[in-house]
Amino acid sequence: MNKVPKTLGGEVTDGINALLHETDKLRDGTAPEIQNLFERIRQLQKVDAQQAFLRFGALAAICGNVDDVFEYYRKALLLPGEPDTKHEFWVSMGNAGLYGKAQEIGTWLLDPRRGFFPKIWEQAVSIGQVLAVWNRLQEAKRTYPDLSGIDFSLVERAAAVMRERELSDEKIGAILNLMGEIQRAHRIMYAGRLASLLKVLRPPEEPPYLYFAMPLDLGVSEIHAMNRELARLVVEKAPAGTFPQGMVASFTKAQPVELRAAA
Amino acid sequence: MAQPEDLLAYAIKLLKAASSHLEYRVVIEQAYYGAYHAARQFEEALPHRSLVNTSNTGSHDALFQRLECPNPKLDYGLKVISQDIGAQMRMLKPLRELATYELQEALRVDQAEETIAGAKDVIAECAKGRKKLQASPSK
Numbered sequence: 442m443n444k445v446p447k448t449l450g451g452e453v454t455d456g457i458n459a460l461l462h463e464t465d466k467l468r469d470g471t472a473p474e475i476q477n478l479f480e481r482i483r484q485l486q487k488v489d490a491q492q493a494f495l496r497f498g499a500l501a502a503i504c505g506n507v508d509d510v511f512e513y514y515r516k517a518l519l520l521p522g523e524p525d526t527k528h529e530f531w532v533s534m535g536n537a538g539l540y541g542k543a544q545e546i547g548t549w550l551l552d553p554r555r556g557f558f559p560k561i562w563e564q565a566v567s568i569g570q571v572l573a574v575w576n577r578l579q580e581a582k583r584t585y586p587d588l589s590g591i592d593f594s595l596v597e598r599a600a601a602v603m604r605e606r607e608l609s610d611e612k613i614g615a616i617l618n619l620m621g622e623i624q625r626a627h628r629i630m631y632a633g634r635l636a637s638l639l640k641v642l643r644p645p646e647e648p649p650y651l652y653f654a655m656p657l658d659l660g661v662s663e664i665h666a667m668n669r670e671l672a673r674l675v676v677e678k679a680p681a682g683t684f685p686q687g688m689v690a691s692f693t694k695a696q697p698v699e700l701r702a703a704a
Numbered sequence: 705m706a707q708p709e710d711l712l713a714y715a716i717k718l719l720k721a722a723s724s725h726l727e728y729r730v731v732i733e734q735a736y737y738g739a740y741h742a743a744r745q746f747e748e749a750l751p752h753r754s755l756v757n758t759s760n761t762g763s764h765d766a767l768f769q770r771l772e773c774p775n776p777k778l779d780y781g782l783k784v785i786s787q788d789i790g791a792q793m794r795m796l797k798p799l800r801e802l803a804t805y806e807l808q809e810a811l812r813v814d815q816a817e818e819t820i821a822g823a824k825d826v827i828a829e830c831a832k833g834r835k836k837l838q839a840s841p842s843k
Binding site for chain 2: 652662664665669672682
């Protein structure tokens with residue numbers, strides 16, 4: 442999972458981040474510590490409704506309450522502060538496993554003129570926005586010279602495979618969305634800073650493809666059960682009942698380095 | 705003569721004594737090939753083979769494409785089993801390719817365990833498919 446950014450500030454944000462620090466498990470919305478935070482946000486709402494909706498959304502996300510996340514997002518967008526709203530909900534959507542919606546918001550945020558590219562590009566790739574990042578990279582490097590020192594070769598290789606296999610960010614997002622459904626059913630967020638770890642595989646005599654491994658802080662048996670559900674969901678819900686050509690994804694056990702990254 | 709189940713049993717036996725990434729690589733490969741051969745035998749036994757053109761791809765990807773896109777003449781239950789096996793094999797394939805081709809990767813025990821669990825499921829699904837084929841032979 443990702444921490445709620447510090448831009449939210451204050452006591453409530455610290456409270457939400459403390460919950461995120463404790464566990465990747467989605468929370469029970471009726472638990473006293475959650476209700477206590479909701480009450481504090483209600484108080485905040487009286488003085489700053491937009492900031493309150495951001496926090497309501499963050500809390501709803503870590504409870505896995507999808508409808509509430511969307512509702513708070515809709516309300517926050519009616520108020521001034523669109524960039525902050527989109528950035529905060531981009532994080533919340535990811536924490537709730539709503540990767541397709543996070544992609545949609547990410548497309549807006551990745552425009553280098555908005556100011557978010559340097560801090561979100563890596564997470565954007567992890568939710569399948571490989572081409573969205575790659576297509577804006579040159580402009581982003583002109584806007585943020587520090588980016589020139591970063592190794593983007595993985596993104597370059599991944600983008601090349603996507604062009605070769607006619608794979609889009611949206612097709613990847615559709616599979617990640619199915620993984621989000623399974624995550625919510627198992628009440629678990631991804632572990633660490635990135636929603637998935639991307640690898641570009643080029644096996645001999647086979648076409649190249651992208652492999653997205655989503656790290657979870659769970660035992661192998663539950664991870665396997667979730668992978669089994671993913672195979673079934675792909676058959677039931679993915680277009681043509683298959684993974685799109687050029688990509689595959691699965692859940693994997695988070696390693697200590699990923700868990701440390703979340704701390 | 706070896707059966708797919710023998711490869712899986714061998715992988716399970718190897719895992720019991722495995723403690724290094726080199727040994728996990730072998731476990732993953734054996735388990736994957738157990739699943740692969742079971743999937744191939746199942747697909748070859750289908751009364752109507754997939755119509756998808758797989759001439760421009762490798763043998764593993766070709767098999768998965770045929771499983772994922774079964775012949776419309778197959779009965780519904782067999783089609784679902786075929787697609788399910790195809791999706792499961794797709795998910796096992798990267799682990800086998802990391803094990804076989806990506807020498808800089810440090811393969812882990814959980815990846816070996818996941819491959820074995822996946823291979824067990826594929827072999828079980830293939831057995832279910834075989835039973836269905838025996839019970840109601842399609843023309």
